[in-house]
Amino acid sequence: MSQPFRNRRNFLLTLGAGLGGSALLAACARTARSSAATSYLVYVGTYGPPDQENIVLYRLTPATGALTRVTGAKGGVAPSFLTVDKDRRTLYAVNEIDNFQNTPNGGVSAFAIDPRTGGLTLLGQQASGGTIPCYISLDKQGRHALVANYGNGTVAALPLGEGGTLRAASSVDQHQGLGPHKNQANARAHCILPDPGGQHLFAVDLGNDTVYGYTLDAAGQLQALAEPAFRAKPGAGPRILTFHPSKPWAYLINELDSTMTALAYDPGRGTFREIQTLTTLPAGFTEWNACAHVHVSPNGRFLYGSNRGHNSLVVYAIDPSSGRLALVEHVMLPGKTPRSFTFDPSGRVVLVAHQQSDTIVTYFADARTGRLRPTGASVALPAPVCLQVYPDFLRD
Numbered sequence: 001m002s003q004p005f006r007n008r009r010n011f012l013l014t015l016g017a018g019l020g021g022s023a024l025l026a027a028c029a030r031t032a033r034s035s036a037a038t039s040y041l042v043y044v045g046t047y048g049p050p051d052q053e054n055i056v057l058y059r060l061t062p063a064t065g066a067l068t069r070v071t072g073a074k075g076g077v078a079p080s081f082l083t084v085d086k087d088r089r090t091l092y093a094v095n096e097i098d099n100f101q102n103t104p105n106g107g108v109s110a111f112a113i114d115p116r117t118g119g120l121t122l123l124g125q126q127a128s129g130g131t132i133p134c135y136i137s138l139d140k141q142g143r144h145a146l147v148a149n150y151g152n153g154t155v156a157a158l159p160l161g162e163g164g165t166l167r168a169a170s171s172v173d174q175h176q177g178l179g180p181h182k183n184q185a186n187a188r189a190h191c192i193l194p195d196p197g198g199q200h201l202f203a204v205d206l207g208n209d210t211v212y213g214y215t216l217d218a219a220g221q222l223q224a225l226a227e228p229a230f231r232a233k234p235g236a237g238p239r240i241l242t243f244h245p246s247k248p249w250a251y252l253i254n255e256l257d258s259t260m261t262a263l264a265y266d267p268g269r270g271t272f273r274e275i276q277t278l279t280t281l282p283a284g285f286t287e288w289n290a291c292a293h294v295h296v297s298p299n300g301r302f303l304y305g306s307n308r309g310h311n312s313l314v315v316y317a318i319d320p321s322s323g324r325l326a327l328v329e330h331v332m333l334p335g336k337t338p339r340s341f342t343f344d345p346s347g348r349v350v351l352v353a354h355q356q357s358d359t360i361v362t363y364f365a366d367a368r369t370g371r372l373r374p375t376g377a378s379v380a381l382p383a384p385v386c387l388q389v390y391p392d393f394l395r396d
Helices: 003-019 022-036
Strands: 040-046 055-061 066-073 079-084 090-095 107-113 120-127 133-138 144-149 154-159 171-174 189-194 201-205 210-216 222-224 238-243 249-254 259-266 271-279 290-296 302-308 312-318 325-332 338-343 349-354 359-365 372-380 384-391
Touching: 040 079, 066 359, 066 372, 079 133, 079 384, 090 120, 090 133, 107 133, 133 189, 144 201, 154 189, 154 210, 154 222, 171 210, 171 222, 201 238, 210 238, 238 290, 249 271, 249 290, 259 290, 271 325, 302 325, 302 338, 312 338, 349 384, 359 384
Parallel strands: 189 238, 290 338, 338 384
Antiparallel strands: 040 055, 040 384, 055 066, 079 090, 090 107, 107 120, 133 144, 144 154, 144 189, 154 171, 189 201, 201 210, 210 222, 238 249, 249 259, 259 271, 290 302, 302 312, 312 325, 338 349, 349 359, 359 372
16 A cells, blocks of 8 residues: 555554544544545456566556556466455455366466555465356355356356365356357357346356356356347357346347347346347448447446457447447557456446566546546556456455
8 A cells, every 4th residue: 555545543542542532533534535536446357477576466546547566476377257245345356267277277366455555465276167168256245156167168167165265166067059259169168147136147148149058056156047048140159148237137248249248137037138239439430440348437328348359448328218229339458459448436437458568558447438547547557458446445
């Protein structure tokens, strides 16, 4: 934590004692808390060298979009995708490899978070239940880590033990099938996450154009629903699914044909119905492109997706009655390969990680129009590929 914040508490105590004013002390304390609440913490997963600090923590100041490095940790080989538990005590990272401890697996690492500094201490590792894991999330109860393995098309549930430690996978499900695109030679799980109500889990498979639905039983077993939750257009290559914050809609970004699909969600059945599919690219663009990430703005009014190749963010307005999309703009980015982007919780700032340009840049988001404006702030670090933003929970 920065030195000014570290000393603020002592300053307030001294001031309050010296003046004998409990009311003044309380007012100052409220001001300090308000000031602390105006910043966020950003953990960044990277493809940086394993002998260097390749998981990095920044503090984001949303008033300016500035990022200030707080600390870093060695996360092993390719700690590319991250998630943090709801109590902000443990960080989990996939290690995007295909040979974990001489087995045909990737790795999953758990780190204890120091509540004062944000620093990470390795708690342990487990095999990911497949090769080249690329996505990790937690179930709604916070009892299992959920992992998608891109290399061989499996998804896995790993129970969490005392203190956030990882246990060996309790369940692994193998997807089957392939698609017509050259990058669809086998199943390739790319995303697994719970729905907002915690009733179902959904796994997106880029290799066979399918979204699979699951439940997770008390024994930690993934139970596949009788029918797939959704089938995308052959060759679309669905990559990542995201849910609307307040409506029964979801949005699926398709990597291989550069499209975005709006979906109506039936939480009772655990299925999706296509509302609309739009291109993520401007008219006339014919060069190579592959979509990457997708987010709904925190206010639920806009949808954003990233284009690698065109190197842009596409912005759509979401119709509040139907969930349909209308193009707002394409934001040309200053770097290459926007593998990941995200919002701060307030919705004021968008952060974009450029994998091939080794930078993170920030934008102000207009809550009324959805349009983005550069803040002028950026930081440099090797191959950033995942951004996870949280309220500032560091304490003195």
